[in-house]
Amino acid sequence: MSNFxxxxxxxxxxxxxxxSSELILNMGPQHPSTHGVLRVILKxxxxxxxxTECVMGYLHRGVEKIAENRTYVQFNPYVDRMxxxxxxxxxxxxxxxxxxxxxxxxxxxxxxxxxxxxxxNRIASHQVWLGTHALDIGALTPLFYTFRDREEILKIFEKYxxxxxxTHAFRIGGTQYETYEGFEKDCLEFCDFFLPKCDEYExxxxxxxxxxxxxxxxxxxxxxxxxxxGVTGPVLRASGVRWDLRKAQPYSSYQDFDFEVPIxxxxxxxxxxxxxxxxxxQSVRIIRQAVEGLxxxxxxxxxxxxxxxxxxxxxxxxxxxxxxxxYFIVSDGSTQPYRVRVRPPSFVNLQALDLMVxxxxxxxxxxxxxxxxxxxxxxxx
Amino acid sequence: MGFLEFFYAKNITPGEAGNxxxxxxxILVMFALASIAVMLMTWLExxxxxxxxxxxxxMRVGPHGLLQPIADAVKLLLKEDIVPTKADRIVYWxxxxxxxxxxxxxxxxxxxxxxxxxxxxxxxxxxMLGVSSLGVLGIIMAGWASNSHYPLMGSxxxxxxxxxxxxxxxLAVVSAILMTSxxxxxxxxxxxGIVESQMAQKTWFVFNGWGLGFIAFVVFAxxxxxxTNRAPFDLPxxxxxxxxxxxxxxxxxxxxxxxxAEYAAMIGVSAIAVTLxxxxxxxxxxxxxxxxxxxxxxxxxxxxxxxxxxxxxxALAIKMPGIVQLRIQKFGMLAFGxxxxxxxxxxxxxxxxxxxxxxxxxxxxIAIFMYLYIWYRATFPRYRFDQLMKVGWKVLLPTALGVLMxxxxxxxxx
Numbered sequence: 001m002s003n004f005x006x007x008x009x010x011x012x013x014x015x016x017x018x019x020s021s022e023l024i025l026n027m028g029p030q031h032p033s034t035h036g037v038l039r040v041i042l043k044x045x046x047x048x049x050x051x052t053e054c055v056m057g058y059l060h061r062g063v064e065k066i067a068e069n070r071t072y073v074q075f076n077p078y079v080d081r082m083x084x085x086x087x088x089x090x091x092x093x094x095x096x097x098x099x100x101x102x103x104x105x106x107x108x109x110x111x112x113x114x115x116x117x118x119x120x121n122r123i124a125s126h127q128v129w130l131g132t133h134a135l136d137i138g139a140l141t142p143l144f145y146t147f148r149d150r151e152e153i154l155k156i157f158e159k160y161x162x163x164x165x166x167t168h169a170f171r172i173g174g175t176q177y178e179t180y181e182g183f184e185k186d187c188l189e190f191c192d193f194f195l196p197k198c199d200e201y202e203x204x205x206x207x208x209x210x211x212x213x214x215x216x217x218x219x220x221x222x223x224x225x226x227x228x229x230g231v232t233g234p235v236l237r238a239s240g241v242r243w244d245l246r247k248a249q250p251y252s253s254y255q256d257f258d259f260e261v262p263i264x265x266x267x268x269x270x271x272x273x274x275x276x277x278x279x280x281x282q283s284v285r286i287i288r289q290a291v292e293g294l295x296x297x298x299x300x301x302x303x304x305x306x307x308x309x310x311x312x313x314x315x316x317x318x319x320x321x322x323x324x325x326x327y328f329i330v331s332d333g334s335t336q337p338y339r340v341r342v343r344p345p346s347f348v349n350l351q352a353l354d355l356m357v358x359x360x361x362x363x364x365x366x367x368x369x370x371x372x373x374x375x376x377x378x379x380x381x
Numbered sequence: 382m383g384f385l386e387f388f389y390a391k392n393i394t395p396g397e398a399g400n401x402x403x404x405x406x407x408i409l410v411m412f413a414l415a416s417i418a419v420m421l422m423t424w425l426e427x428x429x430x431x432x433x434x435x436x437x438x439x440m441r442v443g444p445h446g447l448l449q450p451i452a453d454a455v456k457l458l459l460k461e462d463i464v465p466t467k468a469d470r471i472v473y474w475x476x477x478x479x480x481x482x483x484x485x486x487x488x489x490x491x492x493x494x495x496x497x498x499x500x501x502x503x504x505x506x507x508x509m510l511g512v513s514s515l516g517v518l519g520i521i522m523a524g525w526a527s528n529s530h531y532p533l534m535g536s537x538x539x540x541x542x543x544x545x546x547x548x549x550x551x552l553a554v555v556s557a558i559l560m561t562s563x564x565x566x567x568x569x570x571x572x573x574g575i576v577e578s579q580m581a582q583k584t585w586f587v588f589n590g591w592g593l594g595f596i597a598f599v600v601f602a603x604x605x606x607x608x609t610n611r612a613p614f615d616l617p618x619x620x621x622x623x624x625x626x627x628x629x630x631x632x633x634x635x636x637x638x639x640x641x642a643e644y645a646a647m648i649g650v651s652a653i654a655v656t657l658x659x660x661x662x663x664x665x666x667x668x669x670x671x672x673x674x675x676x677x678x679x680x681x682x683x684x685x686x687x688x689x690x691x692x693x694x695x696a697l698a699i700k701m702p703g704i705v706q707l708r709i710q711k712f713g714m715l716a717f718g719x720x721x722x723x724x725x726x727x728x729x730x731x732x733x734x735x736x737x738x739x740x741x742x743x744x745x746x747i748a749i750f751m752y753l754y755i756w757y758r759a760t761f762p763r764y765r766f767d768q769l770m771k772v773g774w775k776v777l778l779p780t781a782l783g784v785l786m787x788x789x790x791x792x793x794x795x
Contacts, residue, residue, distance in 0.1 A: 144434040210762045232398025363765040
């Protein structure tokens with residue numbers, strides 16, 4: 001960061017009355033559209049962005065360090081606090097990682113319940129993204145529509161496990177709770193309810209001239225650049241790379257379901273918008289199939305009361321709403337993990353910010369931060 | 382001039398009569414009413430936007446939040462007045478005053494009725510355009526004096542925006558003024574003269590000239606949103622980009638002055654649009670449906686509106702559940718309904734009826750614009766800076782120029 005300021009100060013001093021200099025603008029950590037406490041230092045020439053630098057850590061809680069002092073089971077609720085708008089996905093990733101370490105697998109019914117919950121959460125996460133992204137670009141209304149409909153998902157969560165946001169829905173080896181009475185009906189009703197709502201959002205935005213102008217050709221990133229930076233998720237898919245971990249390396253019986261992986265062509269903000277809208281519809285498809293094919297059986301694998309995984313290390317990644325969410329866990333054979341390292345999609349995707357906004361305008365920075373769909377809880381951990 | 386004589390004089394504006402007393406009273410009344418209208422607008426904006434966004438909006442202070450503007454004003458007055466240490470104190474102090482004064486300076490020549498403009502200036506439209514475009518001065522002052530990056534960027538955007546939209550706006554206005562010259566051969570810039578010209582030509586200018594009037598009107602309607610810094614052209618205060626734009630550093634009552642000025646300016650430019658294209662204070666079909674019966678029928682509209690509004694309020698009050706917590710709300714609603722009802726009855730009285738109806742039609746037309754302003758804000762995303770400029774220079778300006786030439790051609794050919 002020090003270099004960043006020095007760049008400005010060591011500029012040759014040829015000052016005249018008309019000389020313009022670069023403007024250093026601190027965007028954040030308290031700013032309406034940095035999605036939390038992200039601080040972006042912008043180097044501006046008028047409205048044009050010459051460079052950016054992200055300063056993070058304002059929400060650092062040391063989740064990875066906490067893991068070293070908790071047992072495997074105790075640490076489970078903590079992961080929900082990372083990407084709090086997609087808490088279920090975090091829990092799924094962690095549970096799968098520990099299960100792999102234990103060399104066990106959740107029973108089919110639990111896997112299906114996990115799929116239903118995760119996909120519901122994917123929709124909820126995308127709804128938060130859509131609302132805030134539209135708000136960043138200046139459309140005030142979609143936020144309220146998406147949050148209204150997200151409420152239905154949160155109600156299902158609440159009925160299922162008692163919590164709405166940080167659900168702690170899954171346990172290592174399966175799920176804690178059996179589905180409640182009417183769970184299937186609620187899910188199917190939500191599917192029927194949601195698809196028209198999805199069209200409603202699109203009605204407000206997709207053909208809106210201003211929305212299209214604000215998003216088309218903004219924040220373009222190619223598939224190659226995505227791969228070089230490790231960018232995953234809808235951002236990668238919008239750049240034309242058909243890479244979805246649910247298809248590429250199916251986990252939790254995703255191979256049983258028939259769904260498509262929507263991709264974009266141009267890798268701009270509009271394509272990312274379309275990809276995510278399509279993903280929500282695909283999630284509805286998955287939920288329908290999972291609810292209809294929900295097998296009977298136990299919901300918990302036979303695992304010991306005290307978890308002592310064998311010595312070793314494991315990396316498990318899942319397709320979270322924001323991209324590849326990976327857990328790297330090293331076990332020393334004790335009840336507590338020796339080291340947990342999380343690969344949060346937001347953190348990696350945020351790297352692309354500078355590439356996407358350099359040479360563009362201030363308003364695009366806001367649009368790009370929105371389209372990257374970052375959650376600071378996950379970036380800072 | 383005696384009170385009754387003036388009261389019944391339908392063709393003399395207060396200032397024109399050389400009667401300073403009347404002019405002063407009119408200015409004071411207008412300022413008071415405009416302030417109330419602005420307060421009402423803040424409430425309406427919140428309510429209408431809330432209902433468009435499936436919320437209720439203010440509901441606590443008074444029935445359906447009717448007293449919310451007063452609560453807001455009290456809160457803002459009591460708030461600590463913060464001046465940044467490094468601000469340019471004098472300019473910082475002047476900016477909200479300038480914005481406010483400029484926004485209200487247009488009001489004396491708004492022709493609320495044939496006899497209801499404070500004065501009839503013979504260069505009325507020029508004055509309106511000139512003064513309303515001065516508004517940017519206060520914004521630049523605020524942005525500069527705050528000595529902070531966001532306000533500075535906001536005010537820079539504002540000035541750039543003003544430059545690109547002022548011209549299109551002016552050209553659209555000129556094409557309307559060209560139309561005034563058709564009847565008599567000599568055009569007029571007087572706000573009252575323009576409306577009377579529409580009366581004489583038996584059409585609103587928006588329907589005039591093979592649709593050219595309509596295009597000019599649309600150009601003006603877009604440019605005036607940019608002029609008043611409202612969504613989707615609210616770049617100077619773009620919340621998600623510049624926090625609050627030019628008034629980021631302002632708080633308390635100074636901030637509320639910016640807020641008031643914004644709404645006052647919105648009403649001001651809407652008044653220009655109504656005067657130039659929508660027939661000003663003229664009621665619908667003043668020529669086609671003329672005669673005594675129609676006059677009385679249309680004259681009863683204001684009374685009817687208020688009576689219906691009052692009736693709705695009373696019905697709502699009666700429908701409110703009779704629980705203790707809602708007693709004050711219910712009483713307030715009832716009182717408000719009765720007030721509106723009696724205003725309605727008052728407006729039906731013959732002498733008052735004739736005086737009120739011009740103001741009513743003019744206000745109604747402005748109200749439509751206000752609703753559109755709110756509607757746009759709830760619907761549209763915000764333009765980006767360069768796109769805003771593109772729309773201004775590459776779309777609106779050529780269109781306005783074309784319309785101007787077309788109107789001239791039409792005037793010759795018709």
